[in-house]
Amino acid sequence: MTAMTGHGGGLLEATARLRLLLIEDDPGDAFLFEDLLTETEPDVEIIVAGTLKEALAALTRDIQCVIVDLSLPDATGLDVLRQVLKAAPDTAVLVLTGLADAHVGVAAVGAGAQDYLVKQDVDGPLLSRAIRYAIERRRADESERQLVEARVLGQENARLERGLLPVPILNDATLGHHSRYRPGRDRALLGGDFYDTVQVGDGTIHGVIADVTGHGADEASLGVRLRMAWRTLVLAGHTGAPLLQTLDTVLCHERWSEEIFTTLCMWALSPDRRTLRVWRAGHPQPVLFDRDGVRALQDDDFGPALGLLPGIEWPYTDVPLGDDWALMFYTDGLIEGFAGDPTERLDLAGLLVLAEAAHARGDRGHTLIDGLIAEAERLNGDVLSDDLAVLLLSRGALR
Template sequence: MSANDETTGEVRPVRVLIVDDDDGDALLVEELFADSALDVTLDRARSIDEALGRLDVDCILLDLGLPDSSGLAGVERIHATGTGAALVVLTGMTSTDLGVEAVAAGAQDYLVKHEVDADLLARSVRYAVQRRLSDEQARTIYKSSVRAQETARLERALLPTPSIVDQRLSVLVGYLPGGDGLLGGDFYDVVEREDGSLACVIGDVAGHGPDEAALGATLRTAWRTLVLADVEPERILPLLEKVMLNERSRPETFTTLCQLVISADRTSADLFLAGHHAPILVSDQSRAIDPTHRGRALGIPVDSPWSAQRLELDGSWWLMLYTDGLLEATVREPVEDSPRVEDDPRRDRGGRSRIGIDGLLAAVSAEFRDGTDELVERILRTVHAVHGGRLVDDAAVLILGWPGCDAGVGQRSATLADSEDWG
């Protein structure tokens, strides 16, 4: 039997480390392996201290009587290192109870020196290595399962089902994770209030990681709670900032946010910007709304209140709220002789030009000309394709559509895209 190298897939001998201070016993083990059918390469250490620097092997044969270790202490010390090597105790001690205790302490097998032959030793090492690999695979599967469950919980908190009664309203949402593929601190929500008005929010916690995702979920939940409690829209952002200041893990963390409150008759909206990008009026010639009341981001220590900007919405309309992951996506091909990023904010550190607002507007307009079915997914696919792979930052999109005088049922869709395999 040989082992497969996990990185190259090549077949190689099983690497065995003998930890025994008795030269005669170590020589006996070498002869037993020579008489077996197991293809091995051998190394030797005479103490636990010496062995701890040589644990990059497939299997460790450990004696329980060493100069710096007696009994199960050696098993416990090696097991505590978290080594991926299998551990087989090979000792002169014949106690059955000690063998059970050794396995409980982390060993894969327990052999007695004067009772072992070449076939038994080879079989024990072979099975121990396979059991260790199986254990590692089981742990990997378990970790993946836990990670998937954590992601699912974050999805429910960050990306809720919009709470909408009005069936004529179209609500299209989407999320494209960036970075390591896990959800970050981007969040959105839509809630229809008792008076028929529609409250919408999209936000982005600065940074990317579990702390930011947890904070984003907290802020999204707090926002919906305030809306359902019928808190006046102009009071929501100050209260949300209090929640953020209390819950953030680092004092420098801040959150950009866009809140839009659409009137019950759908003819006007109040826009609140907290350091966030203004929404886009979606059409075949899409344009960004010109912000006149942009306020600071939540968590920035500046005494500056947020105020509403009134938007007039005539007839039928489509509005798109989004986070800056879309703008920071880059064009796949680097630009030759491009200036440094500090010289030109439209380029990243590799000289690749960013899509920016002009590129995003062009993409949104082009996709809108092909209709509104799966519009969010098509926009995300376009940005993903232009970027050429996983985005650097998360991208969240919320599109609202109103048919005006036209009757009919609005569209509803939700896209959670895996930015590595999706596409």
Template sequence: MVTSLTGAARSASRGQPDIVAAWEQWQPTVLLVEDDPGDALLVEELVADGALKMDLRWVRSMTEAAETLAGQVPDCVLLDLHLPDAQGLEAVSRVRELADQVAVVVLTGLAEEQTGLAAVAAGAQDYLVKGRVEPELFGRAVRYAIQRKHAEQAAVALRASAMQAQENARLERGLLPRPLLRAEGVRVVARYRPGRAQALLGGDFYDIVQSADGTVHALVGDVSGHGPDEAALGVALRIAWRTLVLSGITGAEQMSRLEELLMAERARDEVFATLVSLAAVPGEQEARVVRAGHHGLLRRTGEDVEWVEVPGGPALGMVPGGAWWPTAELPVPAGSSVMLFTDGLFEGHVDHGPERLGEEGLLALAREGAGLDAEPFVDRLIERAETLAEARGGLADDVAVVHLNWN
């Protein structure tokens, strides 16, 4: 009954008559807790004479009320404060303990208005003075009490949701990496964009570490699927990669260790991960690249940008225990830079049609901003890809980007 009323109330934009009709059809369930038969009769007459029809049930004590509330929770409790087994504000507290989601309207005597106010302060939604209430006022008070209780519950749920979202955001921000660079001369621009309807952290991941010998290591990867399990797996792979790098384990052995972790941690057997790992010594004009099922990368030299594919092996988890990942040498002339990224950057739709930006489209966008410095180049590229995909709701997949220059 309450659900249908709430749905009807949402249609307020269709006009006031709809809301009035919804109230007229609505019949709330009300539990009267009153030990005096005379006062109970007065309440029954108010219900009978009022425009708002109610499904009224009468019990004489808090014990009977507890039994009733344990079986079926009403929309509202009409509560006398002088019961044989509960007195004053104790009665309000008992009802709230038994069914905190129920609206409570306290019934008081002529000389007990202060007690009624105290009951409202203690959690009741309203109070009525016995013998001083007209049928229409009585029905309106019950209706408003129920509405007020629903509003209070919605506000509490909203606050709890906001607090949880803030805690999740703080946690996810803490899980994003901070580049570990030991010396000057290395310039890094890293960006992370979650896909639409995603949290701050998705299945894409990246990291940058400079080992003790000065070698700069960079990683970009993508766990298949979306959701908290994929995000957790991405974080686990990133942390494992950093640990392996600092332990001096690189190349095919590094990929094998990461695949072992993926197979142990993945929630489903069909989950896999693509990634590309790059290692370069500052001042040298080449980089060592290991690619596991990942697409190519961008190499920027002067005013030119080119798409580069290097030899690689399968995605992690696709051929468990039977894969090999070669290390490829990538020439990087002096003054050049390399950009690693996940496929979310070029898989967004263009306009309203089924066409996607694709690798060629991304390369064209990159060449438009080829003359920009590293940071504006990366930001412009992501912004242009997002703009092209706006007609279909923006980029649906996560995007991780690492732009590196070491010479």
């Protein structure tokens, strides 16, 4: 039975008109409550259900408050409340009791109801205030729950980020070191991409950037383990193909499926900062900025991703550098978006076009990285859907 009609708007809309569900099997009491409420809330929609079965069928997302009598033909006591709360966990609930059953109302609040009303004491203003209060209290409870979840999620993300996004071990003030890490859209805040930079005793700077296949917590966890293994090996004096072979072994032991592999680019920057040695395992080519412009590092010697061919030896390429340069390492999330056409990917060629324009503008450091990401997203028509990591090392006039 519906006394008056209005527009439901959902619990969390403060200005919404009231839409209520009254669960009451006594037609006289139901009529009384409708009459009392419409005196103070003339623009209200009240749906009346005489049984729990009818009530559960009538519960929709736009019901803002449920007023429930705990004595129904098909259920009684707190069992009624529990079933209503289970069916509508985000909806405010008021419980009706008699004079002799006030203790039941207290128990109902303890079980999850926002408040209780003694039938014999109810008038129009009290009923209206109780409903409004219940809705606001439920809204406050929901806001508090979301804040707690956000706080817990933030703490967890911060903990994971400390492992995934390490502070570089870098003691050369002549170098610029800038990075960006961002997970894919609609995913956990961390993915399987990782990077690291470590300067060792002789002044050589070792670096890595890599991408574990897949997205989510498992891939992030594996990425953290591989990064920690890589840093440990570098600090222990290992480098080059032997390091990659050991990292490949770690991956094969730690992964949960033989289908999991990792693309990787590793490098060693000489102490005089004029030569770069690069090992590439199925990973996109780094981009070099210098006085002559922008180009991809041409390394014809490279190997497959880690985890595909155990026992392989990865070759390296030596790249001469001048006094002024910037090197950009990145994962494929940066170049897999569309290039302004839903049939064409940005890829390396498109990235080089964007990089040349940024280089001509004089972009440096974070301005360069953020600008390239923004342009890639503009061409894609949306945020980039894959995890991405970008690391920029620079020296001299390009720092």
